[in-house]
Amino acid sequence: MTGATAAQTVSGALAAAAARLRAAGCDSPRLDAELLLAEVMGTDRARLVVDARSELAPTQAAAFEALVARREGREPVAYILGRKGFRHLELAVDxxxxxxxxxxxxxxxxxxxxxxxxxxxxxxxxxxxxxxxxxxxxxxxxxxxxxxxxxxxxxxxxxxxxxxxxxxxxxxxxxxxxxxxxxxxxxxxxxxxxxxxxxxxxxxxxxxxxxxxxxxxxxxxxxxxxxxxxxxxxxxxxxxxxxxxxxxxxxxxxxxxxxxxxxxxxxxxxxxxxxx
Ligand SMILES: C[S@@+](CC[C@H](N)C(=O)[O-])C[C@H]1O[C@@H](n2cnc3c(N)ncnc32)[C@H](O)[C@@H]1O
Structure with a gap:
């Protein structure tokens, strides 16, 4: 055994993360998972749908895991991303x-x-x-x-x-x-x-x-x-x-x-x- 794990697809990673966030009691687990993965991949949520079958690079998978773990601890998405939209502005928040x-x-x-x-x-x-x-x-x-x-x-x-x-x-x-x-x-x-x-x-x-x-x-x-x-x-x-x-x-x-x-x-x- 090499210990290597199969690469995750975008859709697989999202489904697994959403299930974990749901179990942790988050209100909008799928949306949160999409926002966090879009952040890791430097893209937007719409692109995740198009790229549903793409595979995450190991560094992306590790970065996504770290963000999902923070959200599982019920840290707000806005603090994890460091920003929040309000009316027409995007504000830095911490x-x-x-x-x-x-x-x-x-x-x-x-x-x-x-x-x-x-x-x-x-x-x-x-x-x-x-x-x-x-x-x-x-x-x-x-x-x-x-x-x-x-x-x-x-x-x-x-x-x-x-x-x-x-x-x-x-x-x-x-x-x-x-x-x-x-x-x-x-x-x-x-x-x-x-x-x-x-x-x-x-x-x-x-x-x-x-x-x-x-x-x-x-x-x-x-x-x-x-x-x-x-x-x-x-x-x-x-x-x-x-x-x-x-x-x-x-x-x-x-x-x-x-x-x-x-x-x-x-x-x-x-x-x-x-x-x-
Ligand atoms: C409910 S938050 C509102 C923040 C922002 N105005 C908003 O609507 O998103 C209340 C703010 O009032 C500040 N605050 C609390 N006590 C205060 C005081 N005695 N004088 C001035 N600001 C105070 C807090 O530090 C906090 O930033």
């Missing part, structure tokens, strides 16, 4: 930042409707997804983005530089150190209650930064503190978690704002807007 979610597009859409030339601040920018999308789609806006975490700020700054987008970044604790004054404020800051955190999927609980996800006081501590700092900013839009819209609307109403809410594609009230 475990210092939350992976941007489609839900957050609602917040961006609210920002896109602001009047020409508005001075807008995004609080808690993470990868820069919201601030950079706004600047990309509305170059007339003056966009400042803040972040409390130095590592996350490095990721956002690098994304802005690579994409050539002129956003001012500041390390700040909510509005403390953010500069201003601003005419509009957008924020997707942590709103998950500590007790809910451990029940989240391992992709989040074991891999994404706790600082980006969890807030004390049933998830409302940071939103309460931000509402208390607002100091007359005429327009505010805050992303909220499931069933938090009423209490957040009350916070804004107590600060003198007329409020309304916007739903995401799943029909969940996702953004509370305040105007004064």
């Amino acid at each position: 475990p210092r930042v939350l992976i941007p979610r489609p839900d957050t597009e609602v917040l961006v859409e609210v920002g896109l409707a602001l009047p020409r030339g508005t001075r807008v601040v995004e609080i808690g920018t993470g990868s820069g997804a919201v601030a950079l999308s706004l600047k990309h789609e509305r170059p007339d806006l003056h966009v400042t983005a803040t972040e409390v975490d130095a590592g996350a700020l490095e990721v956002a700054r690098a994304n802005a530089a690579r994409l050539g987008l002129d956003v001012e970044f500041r390390q700040a604790d909510l509005l403390d150190g953010a500069g201003g004054p601003f005419e509009a404020l957008l924020a997707n800051i942590p709103y998950v209650a500590p007790g809910d955190y451990a029940r989240l999927a391992p992709e989040i609980a074991d891999h994404e930064p706790r600082l980006a996800v969890v807030a004390e006081e049933e998830g409302l501590a940071l939103l309460r503190r931000l509402a208390s700092q607002l100091d007359g900013t005429p327009f505010v839009a805050l992303e909220v978690g499931l069933a938090q819209e009423d209490v957040v609307a009350e916070l804004l109403a107590a600060a003198g704002y007329a409020t309304e809410t916007r739903r995401d594609l799943a029909g969940i009230e996702r953004v509370v807007i305040g105007r004064r």
